[in-house]
Amino acid sequence: MNRQKKVKADAANREISFQDRCSNDLYKWQIENNPKEMFILHDGPPYANGSLHIGHALNKILKDIINRYKVLHGYK
Numbered sequence: 001m002n003r004q005k006k007v008k009a010d011a012a013n014r015e016i017s018f019q020d021r022c023s024n025d026l027y028k029w030q031i032e033n034n035p036k037e038m039f040i041l042h043d044g045p046p047y048a049n050g051s052l053h054i055g056h057a058l059n060k061i062l063k064d065i066i067n068r069y070k071v072l073h074g075y076k
Contacts, residue, residue: 031076039075041067 041063046056 034074034076036074039070
């Protein structure tokens with residue numbers, strides 16, 4: 001006698017509800033629950049000093065890492 005329950009993933013409907021929750025409720029939750037003050041990282045105009053080079057990419061990547069780190073540690 002097999003008593004296993006069939007589990008339906010229903011991934012298509014779950015994906016829609018997950019996207020709605022992440023796009024709408026996530027930012028609202030962050031605003032209400034982040035205990036620390038606002039963190040602002042000023043970013044200058046892109047490519048103001050000549051031709052595009054690897055330093056521009058490194059600059060953008062480092063700024064992205066810093067912003068993500070601050071958000072994970074409770075800054076707004």
